[in-house]
Amino acid sequence: MTNKYYLGMAIVGLWCGGCAASTPKPERPVAPEAPRSLLSVERPSPKGGGEPHAVLRSLKSELSRSFSTLKKQDPEVFYMGYTAEESEIWGLAVTQGVVSAYQHVKNRGLDVDLRVGSHEFDNTRQGGDYEPVSAALPLEDDPLALRVPIWLATEEAYRNGVEQLIALKAVDAVSSKEDEAPDFSMEKPVKLIEPMSEFAFALEPYIERAKALSRVMIKVPELLIDGVDVSVSRDTRFFASTEGSEIQTTQVSARLTLRATAIAPDGMMLWRERTFFAREPDDLPDQATAITAAEQLASQVKALRVAPLGEPYSGPAILDGEAAAVLAHEVLGHRVEGHRQKRKGEGQTFKQKIGERVMPRGFDIYDDPTIKRLNGTDLGGFYFFDDEGIAGQRATILKDGVFQGFLMSRSPLPDFARSNGHGRRESGHGIVARQANLIVEPSRPVARKLLLDKLISMLKKQNKPYGLRVEAVAGGHTLTDTYNPQAFEVRPVLVYRVYPDGRQELIRGVKLEGTPLNMLSQVVAAGDDFSVFNGRCGAESGMVPVAAVSPSLLVSQIEVTRAPRNHQKPPILPAPERTRSATGGG
């Protein structure tokens, strides 16, 4: 089986950071480290004091009713957790200057996590086929209509749990033992009931804005397809567990995505996408900024159309912040997810590296879900509590280049008995450790221009005809199982050849490949320009929102190969002429 993990939906957030004090949160089990000089972070504190919503009340009623019976069964249930999510989504899509989709939908879903056996050995053990039982919940607050699907899902979860436990015990009886750790960590219950505030969003004003952005792009005749998406979602999570945890929290997120596609004369499809992410719709970029971005996107795709094809290359390169952030996510992030260190069949690149140097001195890498905003940009991986009801905490992965530890859910490792609040999932999937906000922070960054000078000097020294600069990526994936090479792949969309005389030339049709330990060891220097990549990451626990933050990195060697190429010819007939003017009407 191939374990592949994807990061998609690029967002670029370039900024020039100032120095502001962060707000440390006193209740955190692990106190955040002192802020670094180049990073300004905002860590809000949770505000409780709300009234439990009818959904949470129904979860608690059924939890209590079911657990009183199920804990007496053989085999016994020792833990139950109910998660209900209410999502209200406003979505708008515009292409060719007209609306292609327009929606306002609301839904409620339930996930029942039920553990049979004991903390030491239960039905969710790695290697089994555990997944939660999911169900739709009514949008209205009638107690009976809410409780019946909860009851049915619980009954199903118990039936499944018993079968899973029996199967796992049978496997365990004939398997050799190594690095045994319990299946479920002991944690303290938490309670946070945020007030259910009213939230209303009007999509209509965005229709004209989106159409204007689309018109900006279709002014470029070389574009085949353009797209402007606006989506705003309000997600309320209700969580109750038999340990006594009760959580009711709401998050709002807003996205504006611009997309442009063209076809090169040789048939290669070319595309660029740029997403702006914000925690409040009002924090999305203003129209002038968005129009500049749309113009830039369209001109980039137009330029890519006639750019020369890239050739396989190995040598020095600069990874601009966004590309470096994705690389960190793929190269390191997925490989330090705790549950991978328990699974047979996983590559476990870093399992035996605690205390070892894996990167040059001067680099810290950590994952911190408590950061809501970094240098003025909202981060997609922010949360107060993870999907197991554990407070999100900063997890230090590398300190001064030395490997420190893993991202932990409630699935413990021999030397990591507790969760650090990274248990995450998309509804319908089992929870595993996932990234939230992955941050690469150098202690001795250099001015951005110096990185370019250093690259040119390396080229001359190595007598290379050119180096590369990777400006933007579309995402990437990594393979972590032992049946495949321990490799990653990043799909760059804006790559430039950098010649020794300083000229830069856009190329197309390449991808970036490598292996994790080699890649980390090749980092030579970091710039002072941090970029944020907000996206959605897909793995075995589904799609979760994440952010990756990094400065530009100079690497002594990267490997670039040809991307798969489409051989279909460009359209035979010219595109139909437009009758609508670029400013609308028609």
Added chain:
Amino acid sequence: MPRFKTRRRFRVALLAGSALALGATHSRFVAAEASADPPAPIAKAEQPGEREHPLKLPSTQLVKTALFTEIERSRKLQLPEMRAPYFLAVEHRTAEDTIVVAQLGSLVSSLSLPMQQIRAEVRVGDYAFDNSKPGGASQVLPLGAEADYDVIRRWTWMAMDRLYKTGAQSYEQRRAQRKSQSESSDKFDDFAKVEVTKAEDDTAPWLADRRYLEHLARELSAPLREYPSIQRSGVTITAHASRRTLVTSEGSEVVDPTQFVRIEVSFSGQASDGMSISDTLEFGAPRVGALPSRTQMLEAIRKSADMLALTQSAPVVKDSSAPVWFTGQAAVQLLGGLFSELLNGTPESNYEGGATPGLARRKGQVIVHRALSVRDDPALTEYHELPLFGAYRYDDEGVPAERVELIAAGKLEGLLMSRAANLNFPNSNGHGRFVNSRESVGASSNLIIEARRGVSEALLLQKLRQQLTRDKQEHGYIVEKLSPHTYFSSLAGDAQSSISLYPTQVYRIDKAGKKQLVRGVEIKGFSLESIKNAVAFGNAPRVLHSFEGDGLPSFGMGVSGSPRLSSWVSPDVLVANLTVSKQPGENARLPLLKRPSANTSAVQASKPLSTVEFEPL
């Protein structure tokens, strides 16, 4: 591979509260109920943020001009050393689908999907031999809700370009393949020629008011709160309204509307031994206003729920060979389903070499009981005062709909033909329907099955009991409802093929006429021979409305098939010597806890409904 492998099929009982009540008195019953249900203003929207759809839609004339312009341009599509297209078609559809789901009196989801889409078709080669096999020559592309002239043209241009390139390649590959194969004796064209059609019915289809449907779904799902033995239940209402504009390179132009509403009520529970018992009740009509009244639907739901509760405590059937009387809904499910699938005349599109389904070869032969006649008439709107909903004037390929005699006195006379010709059936009779994004196949509209010398229900019962005595059997069975997931396509072509039937409502009856509800029944070995050798047929027509094809859109992905209603009319049928046995499979454990109690009332569900409100598309 059997036909319709990927086809979703929904069959709808017009009034399933009492299968035996289905009959010629139905339409009068509806009228009486409707008059007792006076219209009144509808309640205001309760969904926060709900608003009317603010988007602009292109006029029919503008759509036609856009399609025509691109078809004319696409005639010039040609790659060096490849054939040019010989047939081009584009169908544009402006549609709105509304889907509302409620459980136990509460809304679970509510969604309206306004959309436009095109289905483009490019054929390379000629009518006799082209690129359409296997798998068709068309493609569906969603255009978005507010596509205008420019957008329609742009997507049509891209679709035509892609279809031509893949079509030209497929044509050459197929030609090469034919050269390497021996010639088949079964020869027929790939694509039937038709007369040019010009027709425009620009009547705006009506959009059902989503708020009304939300209220209706709550109201219809609320009675199931009162049945603690029903574990799962739900009401799904789907309303579709669309207008299509079809333009072909042959010169045909067709504009017409399509609309329907479908209500599905499902519920399930377990018997004391854990056996799963379920039932589905469906109502369908071309418009919300043509549905049975709410009072009728609520009565039918309660009756079915009561029946489910009775079935839960009914004994499990014992294995035997027995006569079976299919009556009411089950009779139409059986005969309507059988003939609508069996008489589809489209050849297996993925079966290369020109072979035809076995049935096409049997033209003129007796294939079923000589008492039976079957016809399909797309012009009918009622049959013996029973409303029929399958009427249309032009099929999905723009061909005028024709009445077709399919079976006369048991003998095969015709098939339901699209433009995909078949052995012995070279022409379309206007029954083409797209069942997925690429293939148009022959489908029913108003399928009328009649039996000569049909007998009354009393006489059918008497014949059943006589059969028991004759065959020295202890019990016979009366089947009132079959599982909606019953497929007959594997019976085509081979008289010896058989399938199993799974009744959801069935009685055991002894020689003395004593009836006992039973559960867990599988009827094995049902074949065409079973109908050929039927003991008797009824004389009361039963009706069922069926949703044929993939009618509903995937979110943002367009409608892959053509949404349309069919109506089937059939008599009861008594069949001897069918193998009745207990369904295989293990029973699930019963719940450890009881269903949460209904100590609260459904707030929204109790609000009265009054009338239907429409908005023009």
